[in-house]
Amino acid sequence: MSETAARALAQMFERMSGVIETEKDHLSELDGAIGDGDHGITMSIGFKAVTAALAALDLDSASPSDVMSTAAGGFLDAVGASTGPLYATGFRRAAQALAGRGHLDLAACRDMLAAMSEGIRDRGKAQRGDKTMLDVWMPAAEAAATAVANGRSKPEFWKAVEIAAENGAAATATMVATKGRAARLRERSLGHTDPGAASAAMLIKAMAAML
Amino acid sequence: MQRFINDPDLVVEDTVKGFVKAHSDIVRLAENPRVVVAKDAPFAGKVGVVTGGGSGHEPAFIGYTGKNMLDAVAVGELFSSPTAKSFHDAIREANGGKGVVVLYGNYAGDNMNVKMAAKLAAKDGIEIATVVANDDVCSAPPEEREKRRGVAGEIFMWKMGGAKAATGASLEEVRATAQKAIDNCRSIGVGLGPCTLPAVGHPNFQIEPGTMEVGIGHHGEPGVRVEKLKTAEEVARDMVKIVLDDHNLPEGTEVAVLVSGLGATPLNELYILNDTIESEISARGLKIVKTWIGNYFTSLEMVGATLTVMALDDELKTLLEVETRCTMAL
DSSP states (O other): OHHHHHHHHHHHHHHHHHHHHHHHHHHHHHHHHHSOSOHHHHHHHHHHHHHHHHHTSOTTTOOHHHHHHHHHHHHHHHOOTTHHHHHHHHHHHHHHHHTTOOOOOHHHHHHHHHHHHHHHHHHHOOOTTSSSTHHHHHHHHHHHHHHHHTTOOHHHHHHHHHHHHHHHHHHGGGSOOOSTGGGGGGGGGTTSOOHHHHHHHHHHHHHHHHO | OOOOOSOGGGHHHHHHHHHHHHTTTTEEEOSSTTEEEETTOOOTTSOEEEEEEEESSTTTTGGGBEETSBSEEEEEEETSOOOHHHHHHHHHHHOOSSOEEEEEEOOHHHHHHHHHHHHHHHHTTOOEEEEEEOOBGGGSOGGGGGGOOOOTHHHHHHHHHHHHHHTTOOHHHHHHHHHHHHHTEEEEEEEEEOOOOTTTOSOSSOOOTTEEEETOOTTOOOOSEEEEOOOHHHHHHHHHHHHHHHHOOOTTOEEEEEEEEOBSSOHHHHHHHHHHHHHHHHHTTOEEEEEEEEOSSOOTTBEEEEEEEEEEOHHHHHHHTSOOEESSOO
């Protein structure tokens, strides 16, 4: 069974890479408003590196945890900026959360989302409301925990996670940036969706579609 | 704007290739093509001195690689921190067995990538120290100095750290001197025109014709105020005032001055600015020991200039005289 789970995760990363590629210019435009306009390019480089690293992995023998740690390594070696360490740490924590698990049941998905969210928070030292990708990952992880606690079905679980992510991304437009390059804009960042939050919501949508 | 490029996605790669070809007497490329190393580094028994940062600031950061300056430099994408791997590889290339000091600028990405690289290097058994530059006065108020960005003052930090390391000093001594150097630096930037990342194709911030942005950052981070373009004399006076009001140096203090263009401002305008900068600094009772003027730390084709003033003590004054061999004479 671990074979199927590893493949599902690898396909999820392919889907993520595809979505980022399609939305590359849009993400860079969002970034251009409050950052330096390269977020789409950065994410594209990162997810291309992840899929390249996974292509070299033997998915017949790899565990879900192996897939996540390979993705972490691929992303970290390819991407600098803040995005590199943030996602690499998130994926690495997810690998730890999935260690020893062969199935991607809802409990595993919940733990994976929680680990991603905590990894990103610990690395970037951001808080909720700072107008970052964390404003998507944290509510998504919470929605996942609530859905499992309430015994929701798989489609309900992912629907709840996706909505939380989308709402989180939209909410960043009402926030004043306090972290990263946009923080230097202070009030001038109001009204703009955070590009890192926008791409996070895209990644979560890809997860929901593939897991 | 018309440019000499091949492919917007290959700007960094092509820049580094051309740089290394031009300066093979001073630098070499590491196995990692995003790490530039001083030709004969590592030097056994010397503390290694490393920096890194986004590209687009040439000659920073690679232009300061060389003898008695930086031993290795990690190269990032345009305006984007190098990867943790590149910082890690730079540290390894610079390691002469006496530890490595990483002297870098205060940006979110650089902070995280250096931290991860330092952890990896520690696993290799390399002793690491870091100093974070925060000389840009307008990027945060004085009580939040730790939040300020690093700008052209980084060059003085590298110069002092590199020169100290050349004396055979210990890792802690090199760290302390580099820290003192950046603590003694204050900088300000004034922008007259924006810049564009080639892959993005349009400027991501605007400076309206007839206006200027006082306190602008090296990536177009907004300054403290946008105002009508004034004469060079008035601009220079404002720059000196902002820097020295924050610095609060006692009369008689000796200083080093660096006036850098941001990329598209011609050198003659920097000299025009300096005519007033020199008078204003002297009028405050400070003694200028040395002045550097040129494109030392740029931001692609941004129009504008930065002023950095470093207060000197006996140690820094002595280290200022240590000869360096990098592409930018300092």
